[in-house]
Amino acid sequence: MKNLLPALLLSLLAAPLCAKEELVTLPKRDGVQLTIYNSEDLTLVRETRTLSFKAGENRLQFSWANTLIDPTSVEFQALADKEGNLEVSDTSYPAESHEMLIWTITAKKAASHQVQITYFTSGISWSAEYTGLVAADESAMDLTAYVTVHNRSGEDYEDAEVRLVVGVIHLVEKVINLAQPATSRAMDRKEMEDWARDAPNKSPSGPGRGGGGGMSKPKQIDKAGLSEYYIYSVEGTETILTNWSKRLRSFSVAGVPLKTVYHLNPAKFGPEFTKVLEFKNNEECKLGKEPLPDGLIRLFRQSASGTGYMGALASKYIAKNDEVKISVGSDPEVTLKEKRKSFAKQDLVFQQRGNNRVVSGWTTLEEFEIEVKNFRGREIAVEIHRSAAGDHDFDSEDKPEVENFNTRKFRFALAANSSRKLVFRITTRFGENVRAK
Amino acid sequence: MKLRLFAAALPTALACAIIGLSSPTPAEARIKLATLPDREAVAVRFDHPNQVLVEEERTIALQAGVNNIDFSWAGTNIDKGSIVFRPAAADSKVEILSTSYPPGENALTWAVSSPDARSEKFRISYLMGNIQRETSYQAMVSKDETTCSFKHYFKIRNWSGESFAEADFITRDGKKFEKALSQGEAKRVLVNKWDNVKIKKEYVYDLTRQYEGKVLTDYVLVNSKDIGLGQIPLEFGKVRIYQDDGKGTAAFTGEDWGRFTPIGDEMRLNIGTAQDIKVEFKKMVNDVTNRRGNVYDTDELDQYEIKNFKDSEVILTLVLRVDGEWEMMKDASGFESFERMDNETVKFRVKCPPKGAPVLLKFHYQRKDVW
Numbered sequence: 073m074k075n076l077l078p079a080l081l082l083s084l085l086a087a088p089l090c091a092k093e094e095l096v097t098l099p100k101r102d103g104v105q106l107t108i109y110n111s112e113d114l115t116l117v118r119e120t121r122t123l124s125f126k127a128g129e130n131r132l133q134f135s136w137a138n139t140l141i142d143p144t145s146v147e148f149q150a151l152a153d154k155e156g157n158l159e160v161s162d163t164s165y166p167a168e169s170h171e172m173l174i175w176t177i178t179a180k181k182a183a184s185h186q187v188q189i190t191y192f193t194s195g196i197s198w199s200a201e202y203t204g205l206v207a208a209d210e211s212a213m214d215l216t217a218y219v220t221v222h223n224r225s226g227e228d229y230e231d232a233e234v235r236l237v238v239g240v241i242h243l244v245e246k247v248i249n250l251a252q253p254a255t256s257r258a259m260d261r262k263e264m265e266d267w268a269r270d271a272p273n274k275s276p277s278g279p280g281r282g283g284g285g286g287m288s289k290p291k292q293i294d295k296a297g298l299s300e301y302y303i304y305s306v307e308g309t310e311t312i313l314t315n316w317s318k319r320l321r322s323f324s325v326a327g328v329p330l331k332t333v334y335h336l337n338p339a340k341f342g343p344e345f346t347k348v349l350e351f352k353n354n355e356e357c358k359l360g361k362e363p364l365p366d367g368l369i370r371l372f373r374q375s376a377s378g379t380g381y382m383g384a385l386a387s388k389y390i391a392k393n394d395e396v397k398i399s400v401g402s403d404p405e406v407t408l409k410e411k412r413k414s415f416a417k418q419d420l421v422f423q424q425r426g427n428n429r430v431v432s433g434w435t436t437l438e439e440f441e442i443e444v445k446n447f448r449g450r451e452i453a454v455e456i457h458r459s460a461a462g463d464h465d466f467d468s469e470d471k472p473e474v475e476n477f478n479t480r481k482f483r484f485a486l487a488a489n490s491s492r493k494l495v496f497r498i499t500t501r502f503g504e505n506v507r508a509k
Numbered sequence: 510m511k512l513r514l515f516a517a518a519l520p521t522a523l524a525c526a527i528i529g530l531s532s533p534t535p536a537e538a539r540i541k542l543a544t545l546p547d548r549e550a551v552a553v554r555f556d557h558p559n560q561v562l563v564e565e566e567r568t569i570a571l572q573a574g575v576n577n578i579d580f581s582w583a584g585t586n587i588d589k590g591s592i593v594f595r596p597a598a599a600d601s602k603v604e605i606l607s608t609s610y611p612p613g614e615n616a617l618t619w620a621v622s623s624p625d626a627r628s629e630k631f632r633i634s635y636l637m638g639n640i641q642r643e644t645s646y647q648a649m650v651s652k653d654e655t656t657c658s659f660k661h662y663f664k665i666r667n668w669s670g671e672s673f674a675e676a677d678f679i680t681r682d683g684k685k686f687e688k689a690l691s692q693g694e695a696k697r698v699l700v701n702k703w704d705n706v707k708i709k710k711e712y713v714y715d716l717t718r719q720y721e722g723k724v725l726t727d728y729v730l731v732n733s734k735d736i737g738l739g740q741i742p743l744e745f746g747k748v749r750i751y752q753d754d755g756k757g758t759a760a761f762t763g764e765d766w767g768r769f770t771p772i773g774d775e776m777r778l779n780i781g782t783a784q785d786i787k788v789e790f791k792k793m794v795n796d797v798t799n800r801r802g803n804v805y806d807t808d809e810l811d812q813y814e815i816k817n818f819k820d821s822e823v824i825l826t827l828v829l830r831v832d833g834e835w836e837m838m839k840d841a842s843g844f845e846s847f848e849r850m851d852n853e854t855v856k857f858r859v860k861c862p863p864k865g866a867p868v869l870l871k872f873h874y875q876r877k878d879v880w
Contacts (some may be wrong), residue, residue, distance in 0.1 A: 107760055111781075116761045144645075145749075160699065162686075165666075167693020192761075235760075240723075240782035242763040244747060298754050299654060299762050300726045300783050363785065363818075391785045391818035393865035463797070476791040477810075508800030509808065 081133040102186065105233040106312075107303075108198045108221060110365060111240040114247050115196040115225070117141075120151065122186050125158065125179040134189065135172040140225050142250040145192035148175050150185050157183055194248040195225030196312075198236050200322070200367030204398075206382060208375050209450065210332050210349065217322040217364065219293070219304060223312045231309040238365040238389070239301035290321045295362040302362055325358050333397075334406050334444070337457040341399050345408040345444075349398045353390045364390040369398055405447040408456075413495075414439045421504045433504030438497065442482075445491040456482040460498045463506045468496035549630070551676040553665075555642050558681070564634040566597060571623040575606065581616030585670040586638030594619050597630040639668040644746030646767060648778075650728070652755045654710050659730075659738070661701035667694055682741035707736035714788050714813075715828040717854065724786040724825065726763075731775045743770040748778050785818040786825060786861065794873075804880045813843075813870040817861035827857045831874060838873040 100121075107116040123132075134146060143165065150158040161176040198221045206213040219236055223229065291307040304322065312318055331350045335341050341348065349371070354360040366389045371382040383400040390396050414437070421433030446452050459479040460466060472480035482494055501507060547567070554562040569578060580592070589610070596603045606620040623629065643664040648657040663680050667673070672691045679685045684700045709729045718725065728750065733739040748767040751759040763780030770776040794810035817823050824845070830853050837847070837855070844857040859870050 105758070109761075114761075118758065147647075162688060163697040165695035165697070167691060237760065240784060241761075242765060242779045242781040244764055244766050296754075298760055299650075299752055300781055300785070301760070301762065303754065303760060389784045391787070391865070392820075393818050394787070394816070474793070476812075477793055477795040506797065508805055509796050509798045 079135050081135075103233065104229060104231070105235065106196065106229060107235040107237060108196050109237045109239075109241055110198050110200070112243050112247070113194050113197060114241070114243065115193050116190060117193055118188060118190045120186055120188050122184060124184045125177065125182060127179055127182045129161070130177045130179060132175040132177055133172060134175070135169070136191075137171045139171075139227055140194040140248065140251040141171075142192040142194070142247045143170065143173065144250055145190070145247075146173060147190045148177070149188045149190070151188050153185060155180075157181060158185060158187075192247045192250075193225050193227070194246075194251050195223070195227075197222050197224075200238075200365040201319075202364070202367060202369040202387070204328075204369060204371045205379070206330065206349070206371055206373045208373065210330055210373075212327045212329050213349075213351075213371070214324070214326045215328050215359075216324040217367075218319050219322050220317055220319040221310075221312055222317045223314050226314055228311075228313045230311045232312065234306040234310045234312070236304040236306070237301050238304065238363060240389075241301075293320065293322050297362075302365075323361075328357050328359065331453065333453040333455055334403070334408075335399075335455050335457075336408055336442075337455065338459075339457070340397075344402045345406070346399050346401060347403040347406065349400060350395060352393065352395045354393045360392050363392055363394075364396070371398060371400060403448075406452060407445045407447075408442060410440060410442045412438055413441050419501075419505055423504075431503070433502065433506075435499060435501045435505050437499055440496055440498070442494040442496075443491060444486060444494075446486045447489065449488050451485055451487050453485055454483070454492075456494070458482070458496065460500065462500050462502070464498055464500040466496060466498055468494065470494045470496065472496070551673060552679055553637075553640065553673065553676050554679045555681050556679070560636050561638075561640040561642075562591075562634055563637045564632060566630055566632050568628050568630045570628050571603065571621065571626065573623055573625045576621045576623060578619045578621055579616060580619070580633065581614065583615060587615070588636040588638070589615070589617065591634075591636040592617065593632075593634045595632055597632045601629065603627075603629050637669050637671070639670070641666040641668065644744040646743075646746055646748040648706075648708075648728075648748060648750045649759060650708065650750060650752040650762070652753045654728075654752070655707065656705050656737075657708050657728075657730075657750075659703045659706045660699055661703075661743070662697050663700045664695060664697040665690060667692060681744065701741070703737050703740075705737050706730060711826060712783050712786055712823055713826045713828065715826075716830055717828055722788055722790065724783040724788060726780050726783045728778045728780060729775055730778075732770045732772050739772050742772055743767060743776060745769045748776075750778065750780055786823065787816045787818070788825075788827075789814045789816075793871075798875070804878055807876040807879060809874055809876065811872040811874075813859075813872070815859060815861050815868050815870065816865045817863055817868075818865045819863055821863050823861050823863075825859045825861050827859060827870065829855050829857070829872065831855070831876070833879065834877040835874050836877070838875060841871055841873045843868060843870040 102120045102122060105118040107118070109115065132148070148160055148163075157180050159178045161178050164174045164176065166172060166174065198219055201218045201220060203216045203218070204213040221234065221236070293307065294305045296303050296305070306320060310318060328351055333348050333350055334345060335348050336345050351357045352359070353364055364387070366387060368384055369387050370384045373380045373382050383398075385398045387396065387398070416437045417434050418437060419433070419435040420431055422429045423432035442456060442458075444454055444456075457475055457479055458472070461478065464478075466472070466480050468480070470482055472482045475481040480496070484492065486492055548565045549568060550566045552564045554564065556562065580594070594605060594608070602624050604622045606622050609618045609620070610616075611618070643666070645662045645664065647660040647662070650657040663684070665678060667690045670692060673689060675687060675689055677685050677687050678690075680700055686698050686700070688696055688698070690696055707730070711727045711729055713725045713727055714722075715725065730736060730738065732743055746767055747764060749764045750762050752762045754760050763778075765778040765780065767776050767778060791812045791814070792809065793812045794808055796808040797805045798808050799806040811829070813827060815825055817825070828850070832853055841847075844859050846858045848856045850856050855872075857870060857872070859868060861868050
C-alpha cells in the first residue's frame with residue numbers, strides 16, 4: 073500500500089526564498105500520535121523528529137501531496153528548547169503549491185533538536201459500539217464496549233499512538249474544506265459514517281495487518297477527562313492502513329443489573345407500548361468510571377437454546393451517573409389497551425347570530441380505561457404517560473403524577489400473570505366555556 | 510511607448526518611476542528617459558481594515574527648473590486616485606507643480622520644480638488591491654483552565670501582481686516585520702505572544718444562540734491589562750484552542766471566531782458542548798387568566814431540570830426568552846441571580862450540585878394582555 077505521509081525537507085543553505093536551494097529529505101519520524109475526534113471529521117496528528125540545525129537561518133519544507141491535511145493547521149514546535157535556541161521567523165506558503173509550506177527557523181547556535189509537527193487531517197474517524205448479552209430473566213447483562221477506528225485519509229499510519237476524544241467540539245470551518253481545493257470533493261460526515269458502518273464488511277482485518285501487535289491479551293484503553301472531553305488512550309501503538317478499520321475492546325463488565333420497564337410514552341418511545349431495559353452508568357451498576365460515548369448498542373438474550381437478538385439502539389452520550397434506557401420494542405406478553413368508556417356533552421352555550429341560535433361554548437366529559445396485562449412469569453414495572461389538549465381537567469383515583477401541564481404519569485408494578493385497570497376522566501371546555509382562572 | 514514596453518517586460522509587474530530631464534510637454538518628457546531609480550524602502554501598511562497602503566521611497570536626481578517624473582504600472586491593482594507623491598523631507602525646497610494623467614494608461618506624470626540640481630528623496634504612497642490579510646490566534650490553555658498563553662498570528666497573501674523583494678509589513682496595531690513576499694505567496698508571522706492570560710470558563714444554556722437544548726462551554730477573556738492583555742485591540746480572527754493534557758502533550762479542544770475586541774471589551778469563545786450537563790424543559794403551568802372578551806393574561810411556569818453529572822459543582826447560566834409584555838412572579842425559584850437583559854431576554858445563574866443531583870429552575874411569569 074502506498075504511503076503518502078507528509079514529506080519533510082530541510083534546506084542546507086541559509087538562503088532567501090528566491091535563491092537556489094539544496095534540499096535533503098530528513099530522517100524518519102521518531103513517533104506519531106493520532107488524536108481522533110468522534111464529533112467532527114477531525115484528527116490531530118502529532119509527529120516528532122530529531123533534526124540538526126545550523127546557526128542562523130534554516131529553511132524547513134513540509135509538503136503533503138494527495139492527503140487531506142488542513143494547511144492552516146500545520147504548526148512547528150521545538151521540544152525541550154528551554155534556552156529558546158530555535159525561533160520560527162515565518163511560515164511561507166508558496167504560490168505554486170497548495171500542499172507545501174516552508175518554515176524559516178532561526179537557530180542561535182548549531183544544535184540537534186527534537187521537534188514536533190502538528191496538523192489536522194480529515195478522513196479518520198472513530199465510533200463506539202456496545203454489545204449486551206442479556207440474561208434469560210433479563211435481570212442483568214454482560215456489557216462489552218468497543219471502539220472502531222476508520223481510516224479513509226489516504227495515508228497509512230504505522231506504529232501510531234492512538235487517542236480517541238469523546239465530546240462535541242466546536243469547529244467554525246470543516247477540516248475537509250480547508251484541506252481540499254474547491255474542485256475536488258471528499259466524503260461528507262454522513263457519507264463517512266455510512267462508509268464506516270459498512271467498512272468491516274469491505275475490509276475485514278486480517279492477520280499481520282497490525283491486528284494486535286503480537287499481544288496475547290486485548291489492549292488496555294486508558295481514559296482520562298480533559299475539560300469537557302474524555303480522552304481514550306490506546307495502549308502501545310497501532311498500525312492503521314488507509315481504507316482499513318480497526319476495532320478494539322474498550323471495556324467489558326459482567327453482571328450489569330437491568331430493570332425492565334414497560335413504557336407508554338409517545339414523546340420518547342413512539343405510540344407503541346414499549347419494553348425498555350434500563351440501567352445506570354454508575355458504580356451500583358458496575359459502571360460509572362467514564363461516560364459512554366454515543367454509539368450503537370446491540371442486545372442479545374442468552375437462553376437455553378442459544379443466543380437471540382433482542383434489538384439495537386443508537387445511543388446518545390451517556391454521562392457518568394446518568395441513566396440509560398434501551399427500547400427493545402413491543403412485547404406480546406405484556407399488553408395495553410385503552411378504551412373510551414363514555415362520552416357526553418354538557419353546559420352548552422348559545423349565541424344569537426341573526427335569526428339563528430348557534431352553539432358558542434360546550435364541555436365534553438370522557439371516561440377512559442387503560443388495561444395492562446402481564447402474561448409473563450415475573451413482576452414488571454409500568455410507566456404510562458397520558459396527555460390531553462386544551463382547557464381540561466384530569467381526574468383519576470389512580471393518583472397519577474403531573475408530568476407537565478397537559479400530561480399525567482401513572483407508575484406501578486404489576487405482578488406476574490396479573491392485570492390492572494386504570495380509570496381516568498378528562499373534562500374539556502371549548503369555545504366560551506374555556507376558563508379564565 | 511518605450512516605457513510601457515519596458516514595464517511589461519519586467520518579470521513581475523513592478524510599478525516604476527522614471528524621470529524625464531526637462532521638457533516642455535509631458536509626452537516628450539516620458540521619451541527622454543534618464544534613470545530608473547530603485548526603491549530604497551517599501552512599507553506595506555494594514556492600518557485600514559479593508560485597504561492596503563504601499564509606501565515607497567526613491568531618490569531621484571533633479572535638474573534645476575521643471576522636471577517631469579513618470580510613474581507607470583502594469584499588472585498591479587493600484588488605485589490611481591490614491592497616489593500621493595511628496596518629498597520625504599518636510600523642509601524640502603522642491604515643489605510638486607502638477608500631476609498629469611495620460612489617456613488610457615496606468616501611468617501619471619508629475620511636474621516637479623527644483624531650485625537647483627540635486628538628489629531628492631521622494632515618498633510615493635498608493636492603495637494596492639489584492640493583498641489579503643488574516644489574523645488568527647492560538648490559545649494554549651492550562652490544565653486547570655484558568656490561564657492560557659495567547660499567540661497572535663498575522664498572515665498575508667500577496668495576489669497584487671507585484672513581488673516585494675524586501676518590505677516592511679506594518680499591522681494595524683503598529684507591529685512591523687521585514688519580509689520578502691513573492692507574487693502568489695503567503696506568509697504567516699507570529700506578531701504577539703502573551704503568557705499567563707487569565708481566562709474564565711462558563712457553561713451557558715442560551716436559547717438565543719442555539720435551540721437544541723445543549724449546554725455550551727465558553728472561555729471568556731477580557732482584553733485588559735488585568736488579565737495580561739490590553740495592549741492592542743484584538744482583530745477579528747479564528748482562535749484555535751489547545752489544552753495541556755498534563756502528559757507533556759496538548760489536545761485540541763475547539764475553535765471559534767474571535768470578534769474584534771477593543772481594549773477593555775471581552776472575547777467569548779465557544780469550544781464545544783458540555784455533554785455532562787443536561788437540561789430538560791417542561792412547561793408545568795400554562796393557564797389563561799383574567800379574560801376580558803378576546804383579551805387575556807397567561808400564567809406560565811417553565812421548569813428547567815438541570816443535572817450536572819460532573820464530579821464538582823458548576824454554575825450554569827441560562828439565557829431564556831419570553832416575548833411580549835410580561836413580568837416574573839415572586840415565587841420563581843431555583844436560581845442564584847436573575848437579570849432581565851432586555852424586554853424579551855432573561856439571564857439566570859443556577860448552582861448545580863455534582864454527580865447528577867437534579868436542581869429545578871422554576872421560571873414563573875405572567876404574560877399580559879394577549880390577544
